[in-house]
Amino acid sequence: MHADEQDALILQRRKKLSAIADLGFELYPRKFEFTHTAPEILQKYSRSAPEELEAEKVRVRVAGRVMTIRPHGKAGFAHLASGGARLQIYVRRDAVGERDFELFKLLDLGDIIGVEGYLFRTRTGELTVHADRLSFLAKSLIPLPEKWHGLSDVEIRYRQRYLDLMVNDGVRRVFERRSRLIRAIREFLDGEGYLEVETPMMQPLPGGAMARPFVTHHNALDLSLYLRVAPELYLKRLIVGGLDRVYEINRNFRNEGISTQHNPEFTMLEFYQAYADYRDMMALTERLLPRVAQAVLGDLECEFQGHRISFRSFERLTMKEAIARHWPPAAGPAPKVEDFAEPRAVFRWIEAYNRSAEKPLAFGDDTAPGAALAELFEAVVEEHLIQPTFILDFPLEVSPLAKQKSDDPNFVERFELYIGGMEIANAFSELNDPCEQKDRFEYQQLLREKGDLTAHAIDEDYIRALSYGMPPAGGEGIGIDRLTMVLTDSRSIRDVILFPLLRPEKSS
RNA sequence: GGGCCGGUAGCUCAAUGGUAGAGCACUGCCCUUUUAAGGCAGGGGUUCUGGGUUCGAGUCCCAGCCGGCUCACCA
Numbered sequence: 001m002h003a004d005e006q007d008a009l010i011l012q013r014r015k016k017l018s019a020i021a022d023l024g025f026e027l028y029p030r031k032f033e034f035t036h037t038a039p040e041i042l043q044k045y046s047r048s049a050p051e052e053l054e055a056e057k058v059r060v061r062v063a064g065r066v067m068t069i070r071p072h073g074k075a076g077f078a079h080l081a082s083g084g085a086r087l088q089i090y091v092r093r094d095a096v097g098e099r100d101f102e103l104f105k106l107l108d109l110g111d112i113i114g115v116e117g118y119l120f121r122t123r124t125g126e127l128t129v130h131a132d133r134l135s136f137l138a139k140s141l142i143p144l145p146e147k148w149h150g151l152s153d154v155e156i157r158y159r160q161r162y163l164d165l166m167v168n169d170g171v172r173r174v175f176e177r178r179s180r181l182i183r184a185i186r187e188f189l190d191g192e193g194y195l196e197v198e199t200p201m202m203q204p205l206p207g208g209a210m211a212r213p214f215v216t217h218h219n220a221l222d223l224s225l226y227l228r229v230a231p232e233l234y235l236k237r238l239i240v241g242g243l244d245r246v247y248e249i250n251r252n253f254r255n256e257g258i259s260t261q262h263n264p265e266f267t268m269l270e271f272y273q274a275y276a277d278y279r280d281m282m283a284l285t286e287r288l289l290p291r292v293a294q295a296v297l298g299d300l301e302c303e304f305q306g307h308r309i310s311f312r313s314f315e316r317l318t319m320k321e322a323i324a325r326h327w328p329p330a331a332g333p334a335p336k337v338e339d340f341a342e343p344r345a346v347f348r349w350i351e352a353y354n355r356s357a358e359k360p361l362a363f364g365d366d367t368a369p370g371a372a373l374a375e376l377f378e379a380v381v382e383e384h385l386i387q388p389t390f391i392l393d394f395p396l397e398v399s400p401l402a403k404q405k406s407d408d409p410n411f412v413e414r415f416e417l418y419i420g421g422m423e424i425a426n427a428f429s430e431l432n433d434p435c436e437q438k439d440r441f442e443y444q445q446l447l448r449e450k451g452d453l454t455a456h457a458i459d460e461d462y463i464r465a466l467s468y469g470m471p472p473a474g475g476e477g478i479g480i481d482r483l484t485m486v487l488t489d490s491r492s493i494r495d496v497i498l499f500p501l502l503r504p505e506k507s508s
Numbered sequence: 509g510g511g512c513c514g515g516u517a518g519c520u521c522a523a524u525g526g527u528a529g530a531g532c533a534c535u536g537c538c539c540u541u542u543u544a545a546g547g548c549a550g551g552g553g554u555u556c557u558g559g560g561u562u563c564g565a566g567u568c569c570c571a572g573c574c575g576g577c578u579c580a581c582c583a
Binding site: 009010012068071072074077079090092095096108120123124126128141143146147149151152153154157167209210211212223230252254256257259260261262266268416423426454477479481482502503 | 521530533542545546574577579581582
């Protein structure tokens, strides 16, 4: 419908393309031999004085995408983008010759060219390639988005990420940081003697987390398979097998809502360490995250949505302490930790909370006290946990795979790490008693039969594995996307995933 | 799925219910150190779709489609 004008622009560019062919240029040549990338040139020579450049006449061959053109009659300037940098070139007819200058006049924003020449500095001081030869490498048939407002339509940014990367500063940096973050994690864990492994993404039984799975089907085996919601149970099978320290960084898939903090496929780090418990995992996390921050930011602090976040120290609160501390004043006098001693007391506090709450918590007669406590925690506390904070001691009922606390069987040895109001990590002392694990699964099965589709399924082989004996172990999962959000000050998880899930584009 | 906000030129955005505009991009001409280059002259629109109200709708009403935020679910 609005394609008419775009079609006209494309037609124009096609005509230019054939004009370029008429000049004798190959339209889509095989390769371009370059001596430098744009960032290399800028890094190496940006401090050279004009006289030095004049004396040295440094010769370069460099390629990139044309981002600006400023013609001046029989000469002109352009900026080439490559490698995240922009390098200016200066093209004059008496230097490049008639044919190459004709090519220059036929260039559009977005075209990809190579240039050969020497470096100099313009009157205004900008390091520039004085071209004596141009190569045509590829045409941009479709016009680029606006050159200084960039591309702001969020849908197009995500759908056509290549455009976003081309014209919006900072997008590339986010994904470079994400890559550095993952590399830093690998280096750290490798240094701790961990083995990186890969476990099934397609599982006959989805386990390891309370979440609804995606279903798929294997034709030859006529078998229903689930995209994994977590690698957890497989990684612990490896602990049983004697791989004492393993980790995996890979995708999980959860068939649930999409939000600024949720994408149906997301990247998770999970690691397990034999002979360790959740306190060891906490200590390890306190060493890992500063390392990662240092590698990604070169600093132990970062800005996140208006908050200054520091990775220098991590706070620790139990779930009950956190609720007591962050109790909303409007809900009346805050509970003390002792007020939760009797498990069912939590329901009275939820009622108190609900009286002033915008969104009251719903709970039925059969809601387990532990599940209610966890919900109260999320409602009252989560958003306040800006600085890195470990929340420890989770209720048994919401933790089917974690080991009970020795002094309080209603709670487990588990923590979650919160940063910027988001859950970033989840860890526990792994339950390794097969009988207890079986009981837990059966309780989950009960919830499932009552309609809770996120309740954990019974995994008989996992029970069997535990029955061979699993050493005590600590395990942890860290959400890579969310951690990247914190370290890149990104508001939405979609800004740290190159191609977030979108509804399919409507065919026009 | 609910609530709120939005959809106008390729891009970024304007337009008390009264002739649809600007900047960038595009076309032509001038310009051999510019940089949001500049000057002159042009072309480009089913205002998301379909109904309705009105003498007259980009604008008001209804329905739908698409998107964002938010709530619910979840990490």
